[in-house]
Amino acid sequence: MRNITQLNHVCFAFADETFASDMSQMHSTQPEVLILNLHTKDYLFPDWMKKMSLLKVLIITNYAFHPSELNNFELLDSLHNLKRIRLERIFVPSFRTLKNLRKLSLYMCTTTMAFGKGSVLISDTFPNLEELNIDYCKDLVVLPTSICDITPLKKLSVTNCHKLSSLPQDIGKLENLERLTLSSCTDLEVIPNSIGKLSNLTILEISNCISLSSLPEEFGNLCNLRNLYMAGCASCELPFSVVNLTNLKVITCDEETAASWEAFQPMLLNMKIEVPHVDVNLNWLH
Template identity: 45%
Template sequence: MCLESWYDLQLDEVEVLILNLSASNYTLPLFMEKMRKLKVLIIVNHGRTKAKLRNLITHSEFANLKRIKLEKVSIPSLHEFAMPLKNLQKLSLFMCDFGQVLMKFTIKISSMLPNLVEINIDYCHDLVELPPWICGIINLQTLSITNCDNLSALTERIGDIANLEFLRLHGCSGLLKLPDSINGLQKLRFLHISDCCNLKMLPDGMGELHCLKKLDMRGCIVLSELPPSAMNLVNLMEVICDEDTIASLWEPLSSTLTIIELKKDNNLDWLGVDI
């Protein structure tokens, strides 16, 4: 719907808004300016191409948002927002385009998103490297990047996310290694690198992750050795890996470590027919 098609709705009490659209360009309705209690914004594009959002700069009520989910849209530059998203806690991006605008973002992000604790990025295929500004979100606790097959590098600044507790890098087949600066994640408790099928090595400083309790390494088929420092992970309680691949590498810690070997399931019963 074009801007002129919207009625002047009075939605003062609305806390959740879900917009389902099918367009390459989409102008957010002006009635959103009156939604002072809006806490959750979900925008889902069902069109064939990514939707470009417009009319963001006028929405000062975005300052009250706690959660934003965008699906199949071109991520707008944070420069377009009228004020910091001081209450935003969770940001989810599915099948979105980042573009160079977000990669070159320069505003001090700690004041722009002071309470953001969780970022989920899924199936964003133009994501080649982790935007450095994400590492400036000082209160970030969860960072999940899944099925971004063109992601080839994490910024060396990732160690600056001092409060990060959960890091998931699932299905990122273009990722060849993790940066040495990961040893700065002193509060990290869960590390998931499952199905990073081209990950060749783990960083030498991995043994400095003294709070690490769980490591998921399923599908890391080319990873054949661990850095010597991995034996210093004295608080590591559980490693999940494929059968007959990585399990033997952790045997020196087998007395204190639970190693879960997942067998390949070749059962075809899920087809629902007799073979």
């Protein structure tokens, strides 16, 4: 590997097409954080990574134009202290069981193999996951239904996935979910009725989900909802049940969406509507 640097408990490494996977100079290292910067279409995890018994965080960023494919991914099963994984511009493989993983972040990744039909149930792969972030994954059309069986999940963020058309009907099974972010999923048309079962949800973001035509009547059952972000949702019809959102403190939205909420303000005395001022910079035209 080229340009291997270790700073305290953090190890940085770079690999490209010209470099083989002989990394003998890293055999003795025991980092807690490993950052791999790739510029290759294929990368093989070396067997010596099994010896990184202290590894807690793995960050892999691919700087090539096309997603990089990871091979020998199953060796991560042996890293029992691994808590966080972040992948950027990666062809995500079918995951194996990572029982101790707490946070997974996928940015500009191809997820077909990991989330598609025939893949391992994500609830079996990450049974103790607490946070899942998926951003700019263009091939994501539906979330795997088994996500709903990851009961420890507290934060779920799916943003800028423009082909995402639906959420699992059983999303209400995520009884510990505290924050749900669905911003800029422009093809998302429906919020499942079961969302009303998310009794611990305090923050919901649906800004710029422009295809949402309405919120379900069960939306009013979100008894602990405190912050709602829904800018760019002027065409989204609100159910009358929102009058039951007595803990709702702040709604951040645009002027058109604010007009829909103003009708409910007399019944939601603690609710504040915030319309951020957006500066439009036209300097680029000159």
